[in-house]
Amino acid sequence: MSGLGKLLSTTAFRLSLFYLGVFALSIVLALGYVAWSAERITTRGMVETIEAEIADLEQVWRRGGLRRLAGAVERRAQAPGASVYLFTTPQGQRITGNVVSVSPGTLDSPGQRTIDYARLVAEDEGEVAVHRALVRVFVLPGGFRLLVGRDMGERDRIVEAIWGAFGWSVLVLVVLGFVGGWLVSKRVLGRIEAMTATTKTIMAGDLSGRLGVSGSGDELDRLAESLNAMLERIGELMEGMRQVSDNIAHDLKSPLARLRARADEALRIADGPEALRAALERTIEESDDLIRVFDALLMIARLEAGNAREMRAPIDAAEIARGVGELYEAVAEEAGVALETDIADALPLEGSRELLGQALANLLDNALKYAGDAAPGASVTLMARREGDAVLIAVRDRGPGIPEAERARVLERFVRLETARTRPGFGLGLSLVAAVARLHGGVLRLEDAGPGLRAVLVLPAAGAAQKDASTRMAVASSERLKRG
Amino acid sequence: MKILIVEDDREAAAYLAKGLREAGHAVDHAETGLDGYALAESGDYDILVVDRMLPKLDGLSLIRSLREQGVATPVLILSALGQVDDRVKGLRAGGDDYLPKPYAFSELLARVEVLARRGAAPASAEPTSYAVADLELDRLSRRVTRAGREIELQPREFRLLEYLMRNAGRVVTRTMLLEHVWDYHFDPQTNVIDVHVSRLRAKIDKGFETALIQTVRGAGYRLRGAGE
Numbered sequence: 001m002s003g004l005g006k007l008l009s010t011t012a013f014r015l016s017l018f019y020l021g022v023f024a025l026s027i028v029l030a031l032g033y034v035a036w037s038a039e040r041i042t043t044r045g046m047v048e049t050i051e052a053e054i055a056d057l058e059q060v061w062r063r064g065g066l067r068r069l070a071g072a073v074e075r076r077a078q079a080p081g082a083s084v085y086l087f088t089t090p091q092g093q094r095i096t097g098n099v100v101s102v103s104p105g106t107l108d109s110p111g112q113r114t115i116d117y118a119r120l121v122a123e124d125e126g127e128v129a130v131h132r133a134l135v136r137v138f139v140l141p142g143g144f145r146l147l148v149g150r151d152m153g154e155r156d157r158i159v160e161a162i163w164g165a166f167g168w169s170v171l172v173l174v175v176l177g178f179v180g181g182w183l184v185s186k187r188v189l190g191r192i193e194a195m196t197a198t199t200k201t202i203m204a205g206d207l208s209g210r211l212g213v214s215g216s217g218d219e220l221d222r223l224a225e226s227l228n229a230m231l232e233r234i235g236e237l238m239e240g241m242r243q244v245s246d247n248i249a250h251d252l253k254s255p256l257a258r259l260r261a262r263a264d265e266a267l268r269i270a271d272g273p274e275a276l277r278a279a280l281e282r283t284i285e286e287s288d289d290l291i292r293v294f295d296a297l298l299m300i301a302r303l304e305a306g307n308a309r310e311m312r313a314p315i316d317a318a319e320i321a322r323g324v325g326e327l328y329e330a331v332a333e334e335a336g337v338a339l340e341t342d343i344a345d346a347l348p349l350e351g352s353r354e355l356l357g358q359a360l361a362n363l364l365d366n367a368l369k370y371a372g373d374a375a376p377g378a379s380v381t382l383m384a385r386r387e388g389d390a391v392l393i394a395v396r397d398r399g400p401g402i403p404e405a406e407r408a409r410v411l412e413r414f415v416r417l418e419t420a421r422t423r424p425g426f427g428l429g430l431s432l433v434a435a436v437a438r439l440h441g442g443v444l445r446l447e448d449a450g451p452g453l454r455a456v457l458v459l460p461a462a463g464a465a466q467k468d469a470s471t472r473m474a475v476a477s478s479e480r481l482k483r484g
Numbered sequence: 485m486k487i488l489i490v491e492d493d494r495e496a497a498a499y500l501a502k503g504l505r506e507a508g509h510a511v512d513h514a515e516t517g518l519d520g521y522a523l524a525e526s527g528d529y530d531i532l533v534v535d536r537m538l539p540k541l542d543g544l545s546l547i548r549s550l551r552e553q554g555v556a557t558p559v560l561i562l563s564a565l566g567q568v569d570d571r572v573k574g575l576r577a578g579g580d581d582y583l584p585k586p587y588a589f590s591e592l593l594a595r596v597e598v599l600a601r602r603g604a605a606p607a608s609a610e611p612t613s614y615a616v617a618d619l620e621l622d623r624l625s626r627r628v629t630r631a632g633r634e635i636e637l638q639p640r641e642f643r644l645l646e647y648l649m650r651n652a653g654r655v656v657t658r659t660m661l662l663e664h665v666w667d668y669h670f671d672p673q674t675n676v677i678d679v680h681v682s683r684l685r686a687k688i689d690k691g692f693e694t695a696l697i698q699t700v701r702g703a704g705y706r707l708r709g710a711g712e
Contacts, residue, residue: 281702284588292671324668327672327680331675361676365674368674
């Protein structure tokens, strides 16, 4: 599209054109009305004056007859700014008046009409000028005619002036409107073009580009500001993604390298089918571990994307806590750890039984892994109860705990504390629990159990739906703060 | 058993077919959803193993269409999507079991065999009691005896034994036990299931000459078959 075409097709230009049209129409209507009423009012004034003069002259004639009337007409005709007068014989001969001639046939019938007439400007020089007048012819007894009228020159000038002003203002309006619309659209178009250009560079992959803000605080500025904020957020997310994928690549590389080394070693050293078999079994175990890591990562990613709405159903956290607790109770006993439970009768909430079960299994698994560090007779407590609008599910161990400074960090993917290096695990368990908590609109809190760690899942209870949303937002914003 | 595999990945299908044939089953293979549908509708299969992502007709639509046609053959869904909601979708479409890829063949075989048996004997026809060798379980009175001696079991242990006895002679994996006894589908990280089985074993087998609960290496557990 050409530059002009582009300009003409802008919203701003079309809008100014539309308003221009509306405005011009209203001006035409308003001025038209003014001109029309001016014409009407002046005409009425003239008619009234003529009526009054005729009434006057009729009085003169009644009192003094034709002679006095002729005198009065003559006097009046010569006064400055006089009306139009003509007094004739029944044959149409001018007796007196300031009119030299009238349109033919004017004097034949009485009544009011508009005529052309020739007026005597200066009697001495016999100078005449043709004018238009509104006149009334009055027939006296005996056939004498008296014509009285008002010159229309003044009235026509006023009306002409009004119509002239009318034409000019419409012309000026249209020209100014066009120019104004053009200027406004050009300015808006210029800024939009700049925005489009920036967006194109961003689409080309340069996320650092930002839209220009003029500083006037107008709607385009506000748009540019929110788009910039959006770009900022996208940039952050991209950076976060890049970091996570870097981490993943890095952390998956070592188990893959181990896997490869094991297979390689088996090929080189293993003698006999038994040794090969053992090596293959270990290789499969290692790949199973890798698959587990992938599954956990995918699951966390999926939970964080938050598109698990359809997984939500009314569930009972107490049933989950009892079930998973019972599942791990045997493991605890085997490890010489006492698993104590303190679970409310029913804890209804909205969520996924499967995910909460897994989260709780992860927490118990962790607790049992570290509880054994303490003196014999170590214990792990599983507590589930309602507090206000929240359902709390807490797992407390008497192990080494997590130093306060590290607590936020252990929720990140692949983060394992130095003290945990020697134990099995990938550093994804707590990340998964935190992701499950977030999906349910809750949080995972890690607290000092002095000694040991208390991991608390704080979830919105059923019927606390409103709080649910606000908790979720609070969690999201605190999350953002943490990342920022 | 006659098994139909509907899977577009030829290599994966060949691996699967080979394993199932070695286990003594007759195997057919279809590469597209449409072919699979035609075979499954006309053929007399004991079980269908269906991949979710298929050309022409996807796995879930295939299962839905079969169910609408009144074909009740048990279906095991294979899927690269192993997430909780995917499982739910698969089962809702009419699948009977769901196995995320990549899977261990032993896991698949165990599930196929258990499913096929379930297809042959609907749940309503479940006997009220099971007996394997001298071990007896009464589902109504919830009593378990071995050689006439009563054995006290916790409710969960009872369900565990019930599941093992229902599938006596067949391998059941740890995840199958977690699914059917605890109703969870996640991957137990530690040996939770082993601990429960060994507890049960201590109550059932301790003091008896023949061990009924056997550990199958690399796969899971198996309660001895009735005729063994």
